[in-house]
Amino acid sequence: DTAVSQTPKYLVTQMGNDKSIKCEQNLGHDTMYWYKQDSKKFLKIMFSYNNKELIINETVPNRFSPKSPDKAHLNLHINSLELGDSAVYFCATSLRGQETQYFGPGTRLLVL
Amino acid sequence: QKEVEQDPGPLSVPEGAIVSLNCTYSNSAFQYFMWYRQYSRKGPELLMYTYSSGNKEDGRFTAQVDKSSKYISLFIRDSQPSDSATYLCAMSEGGSYIPTFGRGTSLIVHP
Numbered sequence: 001d002t003a004v005s006q007t008p009k010y011l012v013t014q015m016g017n018d019k020s021i022k023c024e025q026n027l028g029h030d031t032m033y034w035y036k037q038d039s040k041k042f043l044k045i046m047f048s049y050n051n052k053e054l055i056i057n058e059t060v061p062n063r064f065s066p067k068s069p070d071k072a073h074l075n076l077h078i079n080s081l082e083l084g085d086s087a088v089y090f091c092a093t094s095l096r097g098q099e100t101q102y103f104g105p106g107t108r109l110l111v112l
Numbered sequence: 113q114k115e116v117e118q119d120p121g122p123l124s125v126p127e128g129a130i131v132s133l134n135c136t137y138s139n140s141a142f143q144y145f146m147w148y149r150q151y152s153r154k155g156p157e158l159l160m161y162t163y164s165s166g167n168k169e170d171g172r173f174t175a176q177v178d179k180s181s182k183y184i185s186l187f188i189r190d191s192q193p194s195d196s197a198t199y200l201c202a203m204s205e206g207g208s209y210i211p212t213f214g215r216g217t218s219l220i221v222h223p
Contacts, residue, residue, distance in 0.1 A: 004155075033210070040120070040215060041150075041198055041200075041215055042213075042216075043200065043213040043215075043216075045210050055210075090155055092155075097207075099144040099146065099161065099204045099206065099211060100146060100161050101158070102158070103155035103156045103157065105155050106153075106154070106155050
């Protein structure tokens, strides 16, 4: 039973399109995150979401919008995709007050 | 200067070698230190977690934290080809602070 799952695994799309990535966790954690990992493997935090409180990283363009329908899900919607959005996007979860995070398998996004 | 510095490698060693992976940091408020292992095309998985200074051992892995030097290390004894992966350090001030990750060191253990 997968603890943190993401769909889709791969996403190839054209510039200008709008797309969504979904994340689901069955760990009962109360905090969820979205990370972007670029081609140089650098893992950058995009958003953190805890009990309906959204913490936005100010360097993230407002084309990116996270949505959490419930505690087990955190989706990422991206408008007007750009070439520079090509990366691997990871969802992660943790318990508030604990430093360790559990990562999903990643979604590989390629914008053409 | 980035908050967390980590040499990307690759670091190539023969099977059985002792591997030393390191990170330096600039934020003296960091108290929690983690090492994650990331296999190719997979998500990072937690390997070691330490609080404050000192050593922690788990099987072939030892994590070491030197807060006075702002330097952390991960040692792998008797390295195996299955240890080939990217190792990311991460550190946090605690509380509601989100961990800051290093860029990862690519390790290759050849038979």
